[in-house]
Amino acid sequence: MQLSETEKVVTAYSVLLPFLPRRPEQVLPYAALVQWTRAQRLWQGQALYVEPHQGFAYAAGAGFRVPVGLGVTLMPLRHPYEAALQARSLAMATGQPVIAGFGPGAKQFQRGLLGASYTSPLTAAREYLTVIRRLLDGDIQSAREGEYFGCGAELAAFPAPRVDIGLGVLRPGMARLAGEIADVAITWLTPASYLRETVVPALREGAEAAGRPVPRLTAIVPLALNRPGHTAAEVALASNAAHIRAPHYIDMLRRSGVDVAGDDPLTHAAALIKGGAFLSGDLLDIAAQLADYRVAGVDEVVLNVTGVCNVSGPQAAMEELKTLLAELA
Structure with a gap:
């Protein structure tokens, strides 16, 4: 499946090492x-x-x-x-x-x-x-x-x-601080809508207060193409099980409208998908969702296929990254 040039809309794509x-x-x-590809950077x-x-x-x-x-x-x-x-x-x-x-x-x-x-x-x-x-x-x-x-x-x-x-940013206070002193604000598991409505305005506020340019914004985005044998929620949970138990991530997700109340991890993972914190679908679906990150003001999207690696192994994760980079970057 080939994407049109208008669908290749994010400024830069990078790669996260999907395991420790x-x-x-x-x-x-x-x-x-x-x-060997057009990926901009390797992240860990x-x-x-x-x-x-x-x-x-x-x-x-x-x-x-x-x-x-x-x-x-x-x-x-x-x-x-x-x-x-x-x-x-x-x-x-x-x-x-x-x-x-x-x-x-x-x-x-x-x-x-x-x-x-x-x-x-x-x-x-x-x-x-x-x-x-x-x-x-x-x-x-x-x-x-x-x-x-x-x-x-x-x-x-x-x-x-x-x-x-760079400064890791989840909530408005740290975003304002990044606007004041960082070169790059780095987010993880943050929906594009939350970046647009909360993080980016706070970055601008901090930068204006310090009289400096707004720092670049890098979003590390967990995602997976549809794959046989596993539901999207299962892959999302495999990618983010630790994060949805951490208080600072729970607070950020609730601020962004992602319902992580209750005790069922698989329900939480489904909420990540519904709320745009974990991207899933076919290539066109994911391209459309990534376009929202560009609109939100993201300069660099880091493709995070940790969930794919955890459910299907490192070879599947590598093939997924190659597919995404070939079509998106």
């Missing part, structure tokens, strides 16, 4: 996919097996030097100096620009690593990203201390491809 790699060589086929969320920076550096060493995005790594895992150093090191290893996305993570994760959760995740994120930006820019004011983070050291200057700083 346990060996670095598992990253290579997806890096190769980005290198936080992983606690093969750490994303190291997996991407391994791929670069194997010859696949592609643009990458970290969407998102979790702030409690590393000091902002280490975060800036790792992100720039990755840019130097790949020879490509890097989007280094960060987020505070769930409160339980914060308590597990730090002993206590951030009283104000917004303040913590503001301080964290501010220190990283100053370090990467060589700003001598990077020694300023905050409530959660500060840094009295400088990052040794050295030429490297640009590192853009």
Whole structure:
């Protein structure tokens, strides 16, 4: 099935690694996919097996030097100096620009690593990203201390491809903060209507308050083509079972009109589809739904076929990505 040029409407398509790699060589086929297709970037969320920076550096060493995005790594895992150093090191290893996305993570994760959760995740994120930006820019004011983070050291200057700083965004407060200080706002499981009506206006509000351009918007979008043997709700649940149990995702989904009340996970997964948080259908259906992301103001859509990988395996996920990229990108 071929799409018309008017149906290929999103500015850029990228690829999410659809599983948590346990060996670095598992990253290579997806890096190769980005290198050999029109996909713009390879993305990975936080992983606690093969750490994303190291997996991407391994791929670069194997010859696949592609643009990458970290969407998102979790702030409690590393000091902002280490975060800036790792992100720039990755840019130097790949020879490509890097989007280094960060987020505070769930409160339980914060308590597990730090002993206590951030009283104000917004303040913590503001301080964290501010220190990283100053370090990467060589700003001598990077020694300023905050409530959660500060840094009295400088990052040794050295030429490297640009590192853009991203902030994980689910709700209006974090979106306004991204508008103030981030290069890229990164969303996950957010319906296009919610981006248009809530996230993008908050991004603009924050940017206007700071007197700066509105940051780019990257949406990591879970989706699947119709497939025999599995209902769309089963694939959606396989993709997002953890997210629909997390309080911050539940709150975002309810704000967006997705009914995740009750205790039945499969019912919740069906609600994701009905509410536009998980896209399904044939190629034309998905193209039409992705067009809504462009209208909402999204600059980059990251194709997330984790559900396909979980129900049908990595080979099926790879074939799905190839099909989508061939027709959409």
